[in-house]
Amino acid sequence: MNIISLSHAEFASNVDFAFTLAEKGHTLKVTTDNGKVLLVSPVATQLPEGEVKIPTPEEFVPDPVGTRQFVDEALNDMTNDF
DSSP, X not given: OXXXXXXXXXXXXXXXXXXXXHHTTOEEEEEOTTSOEEEEOOOOOSOOSSOOOOOOTTTOOOOHHHHHHHHHHHHHHHTTTO
């Protein structure tokens, strides 16, 4: 994924081209004149084939070992430079 930075004026004068870039998979970061940042990003329009099963809270089974492993790896990645 590419992030393309544009000013408000650049986006406004080239809106058709900007949307074409977004349709091709690029994310646009538009900085407005008052300093706010907007993202224009493509999203999936179709669900993957087959049934998507989202568990209910009653079906959720915690995995303390997997959670600990994930936290340890994430902390190691975050503190790698220290």
